[in-house]
Amino acid sequence: MNSERWRLILGDASSGALGDPTGIAAEQDSALEWLYGRDAARAAQGVRSGGSRARAGGALAKGQKGEGRALHRDRRGRPSGVGTTVVSAVDWLDDINRLFPRETVHRLERDAVEKYEITEVVTDPEALERIEPSVTLLRAVLRTKHLMDPRVLALAKKAVDTVVKELIEKLSVDVRKTFHGTRSRQGTSFRNSRNFDFPATVLANLKHWNPETRSIAIEKPLFTSRTRRHTDTWTLILLVDQSGSMIDSVVHSAVTAACFWNVPGLRTHLIAYDTNVVDLTSEVLDPVELLMGVQLGGGNDGAKAVDYAGQLVETPRRTIVVIISDLYESQADRFVRSVSRLTDEGVRVLALAALDESGEPDYDREIAQRLVRLGVHVGAMTPGGLAEFVAGCIR
Template structure:
């Protein structure tokens, strides 16, 4: 949800007039909130390049943040803080008036950029502004970041679905959580040094895991593609790709705003999938849940994972009804207010409580935690 809509008139005028109006605003009792300070920093980063006489000072990098913003950070900030129409105006000014186009038009900048999630999000938010040749370079950057995310999650996914620990057997696979601590200590006690009080470990032992035998399950990921959910969109694409590779699991990935788009045919290529996602727009959650219900072949072997901030732009009553119908047929419904590396969501808590009352489980998870949750439900 955009923060600008909740600003009082004095704060709005302070953001419009800039730092020069600080004294007058303080006299009128205007104190900037944390969000307003972030907005001020983002606006000053761009419009602070103008000197008082109206001339352009390209070297000036204003702002009230703890550190100077980079272009990718700035792009991500304005998408988090401002409504869509404001974002479009700010981005247009950045490109047309201030020539800040290093991320979308400058191949040298993209070729030197270190692939990371911040840059990935900036690319996904501005890909519609890129020329075809720049888009090719941006796609390579997206591929590299996605590759690293998939490597990490694939290990967590394999561990989650590998079965329970068997303490009667040992394995050559070295997984930290399966360490046989007692045997390691016992076998290496002869290397204990009383003077330094240190134990030198020459050999490690790890428990084996029983093979998990699963029935055929259907997992449907419904992903809210509004701008505030971009982190979750990225990790949902990676999660779907990892689930796709698991035996016994049929995976669907569906993105939605006011429309529903089935992305399942691209789920094995998360880079291509992310490049197709259209961020922004309204939110019709109940329509997406209704679409998921139509995909289900065996209700008791299906899991619907709704990844959204739960701010329903259509019919809250219909959303609750659809979730109630799913849980009544013994389909598992998990509502995730966030699916990302931090799992720190901002969401409609009232709607979340209603979803729980309708039989859903609601929370926020990292992709690894979701893998563990799914494995526990499937393997029970």
Template sequence: MIDPGLERWRLILGRPAAGALGEPDGEAAERDAALDWLYGRDDQLDRRDIRRREGGIGPSRLSTVDWLDGIVRLFPKETVERLQRDAVERYEINDIVTDPAVLERVEPNPALLRAVLRTKHLMDPEVLRLARRIVEAVVRDLTARLATEVRHSFAGARARRASRFKQARDFDAGRTIRANLRHYQPEEKRIHVETPYFLSRSRRHLAPWQVILLVDQSGSMLPSVIHSAVTAACLWGLPGVRTHLVAFDTEVVDLTADVSDPVELLMKTQLGGGTDIARAVRFAAQLIEQPRRTIVAIVSDFFEGGSEADLVRAVRGLVEQDTIVLGLAALDEQADPAYDRKCAQRLADVGATMGAMTPGELAAFVAERVGR
């Protein structure tokens, strides 16, 4: 039996720590076996000459269904989601999302959604029906959360006049600082604010804008594909906004007809293949009705598989007609991009705004332009 204070370390270190910490028993032994079923298959263990388990209830006796049932009972929800994510993304245990018996047991989460979208081409119709439950549940949650941010952004444009209603979202930092500079305390290096100022938020007629989302379908962009679909659904039907969603690899597919149903839209995406961003930008140019009231957001890692010169030329053409071009290397909750910096710099040099955004930040950017 292991000292309770050392049990966590024994689970983290695995079998190699048994000599120093001992063998777990009871529920701790079950946790140890569940962790070993997953992490014991890591090929680094062989390279580092770490001996694997030889007996017990290890990989040869646990099925995926048994393992899933066990971890739900043995670990908190956050840990279960991490284990499932590692299973499908790190070790590619695809039967978690392709085995009907497993699909009936799993609790939907974003990692499983990504796994379904990566493997849906392997599924027969019955399995696809069960997998769709995961897509629907996660997308419903994402949509509910993002819709709140979008509604907040479009609640009304801030007019440049004072308001007697003091709300943090309408705080006028610039005016407040200027008006209170006389209260600056050098020894404290701070301004004592006696009078804060706020802006009023009023609704106004919104002239129509087009928002065209061009989404790279390459596998590395999957989180951005998911959030682009949900973002487009949340923008769909808002006053003053006409939303288009176009997916591309080496081909270009206009998915605008399905924007109001992000589940159906995601089930139609085809991940992988090459990348021809220039072709997608030229397609977007054909959709534009009023160049000065259009935002084209290119969601891509900017590893151009076609002609980079053609891409730069196409983006320059949009910028020269006063269309706003956003180059988003990531559009998801983390907004942590990995992209071709040289290509991104060339696009920035011709007038595109390059960066990464969360869906809420993109909605706020659109709302600011639409409300002008």
């Protein structure tokens, strides 16, 4: 690694040994300092560099794209950091997209909205138009939508719509594969190319194999019905804790419910709860509006949500209740009793500390152990993993 890249990673703490950056590297250094210079731990130590800056990516010095335009400079002509020239979030987004490779830009944007909570990135209409739609942006929008005026909210919805469509497209593939189901292998007299059963036909006519011509004479073509096997209707009830710590799970629950909606033989309900219970089933087909209406934060009353789910159960042994929560309950005994009533009736209950693509879930392990003793499956899953679990129950 050359000295220039070390200088970008270490910041001003390395000036004595490595000198000040020049040219494009100086602009990169200033852009990094705009973000990481606000780190409280660094300020307390009187150091203008640190680990967060280093973790911005191993490609810090790979983003040189020619001369570019000058970044914001102080009176001595050096690129300015925090406290010299006021750099807006819009300017900063322009700079990082010009100065760094895509991977590094994504990391910088994520740190800006999640670690340092720079709300201007999502509440300034110009900044919102520049930032690339991503799950990180979606989370930031959901957390700050109450700060947005109507114009910004409209832009935010467009960004959310882009991200949600990408998530649905990705998950829909997994759901279609998982729930494709085994088609009936019954023979049919209705003969057309769509019903032709090639493997069965070859097997039935192997005795007509001609080694000289290396071909099989098909004397008895076979056809099978394309109708699916009859499937009893199952009910899937997703109970989603909408506290702030569960934001990823809220997003993926909305997307998952939308993908499950058209699965044959599956009736899906989506319920969000904090201290109140809100039935969002009627909005499942519009996950963008659903997410924009979610109120993050506050307490939670899991028992009330589970009791509401109990009212939706028609056939217990063909019902799956998925509780998506970190299980931190103020009334733990009441919550466990409510879950026990469902399991005693024969309902299959799944408690997920996280429903997302990654991450280590944080949850109340004592309550989790009590649920396990009731026969509840406890863990964390990806949306695709949940689809496989539900499909396994139905089969």
